[in-house]
Amino acid sequence: CRKLVLILGDQLSPDMSSLRHADQKRDRVLMVEVMEEATYVRHHKKKIAFLFSAMRHFVQELRIAGWSVDYVRLDASGNTGSFKGEVKRAVARLNPEGILLTEPGEWRVLAGMRSWQEDLGLPVEILSDQRFMCSPAEFRAWATGRKQLRMETFYQDMRRKTGLLMDGEKPVGGKWNFDKENRKPARSDLFMPSPKRVRPDKVTREVLDLVENRFADHFGSLEPFWFAVTKQDAEAAFEGFLEASLENFGTYQDAMLEGEKFLYHAVISAYLNAGLLDALTLCRKVETAYREGKAPLNAAEGFIRQILGWREYVRGIYWLKMPAYASENALEARRPLPDFYWTGKTRMKCVAEAVTQTIEEAYAHHIQRLMVTGNFALLAGVDPSEVHEWYLMVYADAYEWVELPNTIGMSQFADGGLLASKPYISSGNYINKMSDYCRSCSYEVSRKTGEGACPFNALYWHFLDRNEPHLRNNPRLGQPYATWRKMAPEKQDQYRSTAEAILNRLDQREEL
Numbered sequence: 001c002r003k004l005v006l007i008l009g010d011q012l013s014p015d016m017s018s019l020r021h022a023d024q025k026r027d028r029v030l031m032v033e034v035m036e037e038a039t040y041v042r043h044h045k046k047k048i049a050f051l052f053s054a055m056r057h058f059v060q061e062l063r064i065a066g067w068s069v070d071y072v073r074l075d076a077s078g079n080t081g082s083f084k085g086e087v088k089r090a091v092a093r094l095n096p097e098g099i100l101l102t103e104p105g106e107w108r109v110l111a112g113m114r115s116w117q118e119d120l121g122l123p124v125e126i127l128s129d130q131r132f133m134c135s136p137a138e139f140r141a142w143a144t145g146r147k148q149l150r151m152e153t154f155y156q157d158m159r160r161k162t163g164l165l166m167d168g169e170k171p172v173g174g175k176w177n178f179d180k181e182n183r184k185p186a187r188s189d190l191f192m193p194s195p196k197r198v199r200p201d202k203v204t205r206e207v208l209d210l211v212e213n214r215f216a217d218h219f220g221s222l223e224p225f226w227f228a229v230t231k232q233d234a235e236a237a238f239e240g241f242l243e244a245s246l247e248n249f250g251t252y253q254d255a256m257l258e259g260e261k262f263l264y265h266a267v268i269s270a271y272l273n274a275g276l277l278d279a280l281t282l283c284r285k286v287e288t289a290y291r292e293g294k295a296p297l298n299a300a301e302g303f304i305r306q307i308l309g310w311r312e313y314v315r316g317i318y319w320l321k322m323p324a325y326a327s328e329n330a331l332e333a334r335r336p337l338p339d340f341y342w343t344g345k346t347r348m349k350c351v352a353e354a355v356t357q358t359i360e361e362a363y364a365h366h367i368q369r370l371m372v373t374g375n376f377a378l379l380a381g382v383d384p385s386e387v388h389e390w391y392l393m394v395y396a397d398a399y400e401w402v403e404l405p406n407t408i409g410m411s412q413f414a415d416g417g418l419l420a421s422k423p424y425i426s427s428g429n430y431i432n433k434m435s436d437y438c439r440s441c442s443y444e445v446s447r448k449t450g451e452g453a454c455p456f457n458a459l460y461w462h463f464l465d466r467n468e469p470h471l472r473n474n475p476r477l478g479q480p481y482a483t484w485r486k487m488a489p490e491k492q493d494q495y496r497s498t499a500e501a502i503l504n505r506l507d508q509r510e511e512l
């Protein structure tokens with residue numbers, strides 16, 4: 001063949017730049033299931049199953065569209081287990097003139113590819129990934145010379161660039177951001193839509209058997225498995241969201257309810273990140289729903305901000321700051337990740353709910369990740385690299401380019417405030433306001449200190465107290481620090497000793 005076109009497992013779109021630059025008649029596509037990618041962190045079983053099944057379905061589509069494809073299954077004889085090993089074997093087999101691919105999503109993989117040209121003795125052409133609306137180079141140009149790299153400013157520029165929700169030069173509705181309207185707690189008697197569930201076909205069943213056999217000791221439940229694994233089903237899932245959930249998406253974006261794993265969230269991140277859905281298309285559809293009067297502006301703007309704003313922004317930060325970003329630890333947090341992140345066995349109802357549904361679904365919505373599991377880890381001083389590894393492992397949508405800035409920056413403040421203007425911390429009060437978890441928790445949210453008090457309460461003050469040298473000058477923490485300083489010394493000591501007893505339990509690996 002002329003060129004070997006390597007398609008990675010999260011590049012499952014017929015519009016990939018690599019395919020657009022290839023010649024169907026003369027070039028050959030290569031896709032590989034490799035142990036290295038399945039185990040560089042020991043991914044949730046559902047994530048591996050989703051990706052392998054989506055890859056196998058995508059190959060069928062490519063072949064129908066006329067491409068010749070070499071597809072290497074995980075259990076194929078001779079599978080070397082790595083991208084490089086498989087490319088090497090394919091080069092020996094097919095003798096191509098060169099290799100063509102779209103840039104990978106992770107620094108680790110790109111760093112490996114940089115040596116291929118020399119090692120294989122062939123030209124390796126790496127194209128930019130056109131699925132994103134802002135390239136790493138554009139983001140770097142945007143970032144250059146700025147004192148602060150705030151998402152909000154970036155997002156406004158992206159609105160102007162794409163014209164999404166714009167009336168000429170002005171944002172639709174006269175404001176860029178309707179977040180203030182998006183903080184309502186939900187009620188369990190509201191009608192809750194449920195994401196589209198797809199019954200596993202023969203291809204998926206085969207993959208489920210493979211994963212059960214080869215990855216039995218990985219985290220999470222494999223079944224029931226209901227993810228979409230084709231573009232068609234992923235698009236249907238998104239249409240379901242537009243019809244049933246978008247209307248309430250904004251209003252209840254920060255809400256949490258016991259037993260409600262999805263609320264009004266889209267549950268599409270795994271599809272989007274793997275290439276089954278296209279980001280700009282989703283945003284345009286949501287804008288159309290708003291313009292046709294099918295969704296309020298706070299919902300449409302909120303959704304578009306997540307994708308056009310946050311998703312593009314975190315990717316920009318990732319490529320701007322890697323590789324150093326992965327080992328940032330501005331607050332010098334060193335505690336190991338508590339065992340209950342793996343088991344869900346804790347008396348803290350909010351944490352138990354978030355972890356249990358993560359085990360079951362490889363999914364938790366944003367506010368669970370940020371305000372429950374992320375918040376607890378931050379308050380308890382868990383080593384951010386352990387927190388990062390957990391998030392990368394347990395969610396079906398996790399790839400380092402999106403997970404790392406969300407964890408290191410947004411959730412753990414380990415970059416010292418590059419991404420977030422203040423640490424996302426809260427006491428039990430906020431969780432109680434936004435959820436109904438506390439009602440059935442064995443801790444008492446209104447109790448601040450002593451036996452039976454909600455652990456988030458004392459840990460909150462302990463966090464501020466112990467990190468004062470790092471945080472005292474943060475303007476957004478002025479108020480809590482003022483409250484802390486005004487507090488009676490005996491009260492402060494009660495908080496300190498309650499928090500230390502909790503941290504001690506963690507260190508002794510006792511139940512919490």
Ligand code: FAD
Binds near residue numbers: 264272303312370374
């Ligand atoms: P919805 O709430 O319906 O939002 C719609 C879409 O907006 C999402 O599908 C997603 O593509 C995008 N989006 C929303 N928030 C963010 C964000 N902060 N960053 C990037 N995109 C966003 N998202 C991932 O895709 N992969 C990850 O590995 C990941 N790790 C995270 C780790 C932590 C600690 C935190 C706090 C957040 C993380 N997120 C990650 C962001 C967010 O939680 C998920 O995108 C979201 O929960 C996915 O569910 P959904 O499709 O129902 O999203």
Ligand code: DLZ
Binds near residue numbers: 010037039106
């Ligand atoms: C996540 C993942 C897994 C589990 N397995 C594979 C695989 O076998 N083959 C493949 O091409 N890609 C896989 N991936 C996705 C890659 O890890 C992803 O492409 C890189 O991390 C770059 O984002």
Ligand code: SF4
Binds near residue numbers: 428442444
């Ligand atoms: Fe979580 Fe505290 Fe509420 Fe229990 S009381 S659910 S630990 S916030």
